[in-house]
Amino acid sequence: MIKINVPYISQKGRYPTGCESVSTVMLLQLLGYEISVDEFIENYLDCHGFEMRDGQLYGPDPNEHFCGSPFNEDDFGCYAPVICKALENVFRRCAPKLSGENGGSDMAYKAVDETGAPIHELLERYIDKGMPVIFWACIDMREPIVGPEWKLLDTGEIFTWISNEHCMLLVGYDDDGYYFNDPYEDHGVVYYPKQLVEERHRAQYGMAVGVCRNRSIIDK
Numbered sequence: 572m573i574k575i576n577v578p579y580i581s582q583k584g585r586y587p588t589g590c591e592s593v594s595t596v597m598l599l600q601l602l603g604y605e606i607s608v609d610e611f612i613e614n615y616l617d618c619h620g621f622e623m624r625d626g627q628l629y630g631p632d633p634n635e636h637f638c639g640s641p642f643n644e645d646d647f648g649c650y651a652p653v654i655c656k657a658l659e660n661v662f663r664r665c666a667p668k669l670s671g672e673n674g675g676s677d678m679a680y681k682a683v684d685e686t687g688a689p690i691h692e693l694l695e696r697y698i699d700k701g702m703p704v705i706f707w708a709c710i711d712m713r714e715p716i717v718g719p720e721w722k723l724l725d726t727g728e729i730f731t732w733i734s735n736e737h738c739m740l741l742v743g744y745d746d747d748g749y750y751f752n753d754p755y756e757d758h759g760v761v762y763y764p765k766q767l768v769e770e771r772h773r774a775q776y777g778m779a780v781g782v783c784r785n786r787s788i789i790d791k
Contacts, residue, residue: 574743574750574760575703577601580608582754589641591649591738592616593754594705595658598740598782601703602680603667612641615657616649621721630721632730648736651686651778654705658682658782678785685779690769694744697781703752706741707778708771710755712763715774736775 578600582593586608596608612618618640619631631638637653639646662678685693685704697704709715718734742760743750749768753761772779 572743572745573698575601575698575701577703577740577742577752579752579759580754581757582608583757586612586641586754587644588639588646588648590754591637591654591705592641594738594740594752595654595780597752597754598703598705599658599661602782604661604665605668606661606665611657611661615660616641617653617656619724622724624722628719628721629724630730632723632725633732638732647732648738650776651684651705651707651780654738654780655682655684658780662785680782681785683781683783685781687777688779690749690765690772693741693779693781697783698741698743702782704741705738705780706751706772707736707738707775708768709735709774710737712767712771715771733775741779 577597580593580597580600582589586593589608589612592612593608596606596611599606599611617636619636620639621628621630623629633648633650634652637649659682662680662682667679693704713735716734718732720729720731722728723730737755739751739753741749742752748762748764751761751763753759
């Protein structure tokens with residue numbers, strides 16, 4: 572069994588749809604970045620609201636923006652490219668405070684969009700090396716639901732949200748399942764069987780974000 576000890580933050584109350592941001596900040600704090608969830612959302616996360624045009628709801632592409640606001644329980648979320656971009660902005664503008672880290676102009680870490688990577692590869696590339704993974708699945712591993720639709724602001728194409736979308740921090744595994752820091756409802760560290768996690772992960776397009784030291788090479 573491998574389980575990484577990561578500072579826990581709950582999204583309960585202030586961040587009802589902020590699972591992506593809270594999971595990301597847990598990882599950042601582990602890496603030594605002195606950043607709060609509020610600071611991450613307000614300074615680094617690209618958010619965009621919705622609007623009505625001729626009776627039709629228009630909204631952002633979750634691959635480009637957080638859809639709404641993490642502070643609003645009626646809004647949605649975002650996908651891996653948005654978190655990658657936010658992380659890169661953090662790495663570019665901030666330096667980790669842990670002793671021995673480079674506080675100069677070079678970024679200490681880089682974000683990697685691992686969407687579609689098999690979970691066993693995420694374990695080898697990150698968890699086995701002591702690095703958690705930002706990981707999309709479903710709230711409490713519930714069934715995914717074909718959710719609301721809206722037209723994308725930029726293209727007018729119809730987009731369909733898959734409801735029960737949820738983001739957690741993958742922190743470990745054993746022979747039978749996976750461990751997560753789950754920000755939802757003060758869950759803390761949770762454990763789910765492998766097959767269930769893999770099914771729910773696929774339902775959310777297999778999205779994941781890894782972080783590696785900027786000078787390291789990850790064999791893909």
